[in-house]
Amino acid sequence: MKTLRSAICFAMLMRLTTLSAGAEPNTQKSFDLLKTFSGSWVGKTAQGQAVQVSYRMTAAGSALMSEILATEMGAQHDMISMFHLDGNRLLLTHYCAVGNQPRMVASLSSDGKIVTFDFLDATNLANPAAGHMNRVTFSAVDANHHTEEWRFVQEGKEIVQIFDLHRKSESTESRLWEWAGTPAQK
Numbered sequence: 001m002k003t004l005r006s007a008i009c010f011a012m013l014m015r016l017t018t019l020s021a022g023a024e025p026n027t028q029k030s031f032d033l034l035k036t037f038s039g040s041w042v043g044k045t046a047q048g049q050a051v052q053v054s055y056r057m058t059a060a061g062s063a064l065m066s067e068i069l070a071t072e073m074g075a076q077h078d079m080i081s082m083f084h085l086d087g088n089r090l091l092l093t094h095y096c097a098v099g100n101q102p103r104m105v106a107s108l109s110s111d112g113k114i115v116t117f118d119f120l121d122a123t124n125l126a127n128p129a130a131g132h133m134n135r136v137t138f139s140a141v142d143a144n145h146h147t148e149e150w151r152f153v154q155e156g157k158e159i160v161q162i163f164d165l166h167r168k169s170e171s172t173e174s175r176l177w178e179w180a181g182t183p184a185q186k
Contacts, residue, residue, distance in 0.1 A: 030108045040168035100124040
């Protein structure tokens, strides 16, 4: 009986080791996918509002910073998100325009093209019903095109904002300003 218990414990330990070893490559793959976004992106929201997003590696390559510049209803929204590995998970901390900082943990789709972050916790969140980002999904279409779906929750109601982004070039910058109804800025 003792031998059987030992064998079962050993088998369970091996299974757990295999599962945790399997989580790490997906975490690294998720981070590697997001790192390909480094650079400047322009596009519009589903409502046709102009949006600019930039990504850059920082902290000796251990963190990726995203900055979102968007104008909604005449107000400028500037938000920062930081992505970094934490052991066998990938975390996002979003410094939101509403003044709180949700942290989210990533999962990677089976095809390796979609990274979804789900709410973990937050700082400066007055209560669980207070408005905060709850989920973010990044979908890589190709090397020069990706979408971002941001889900904001407040008192049980969800607001979804989708950004359709293209890598910035002279021609995409001109199109962005045309969408916004503003002459191209140099």
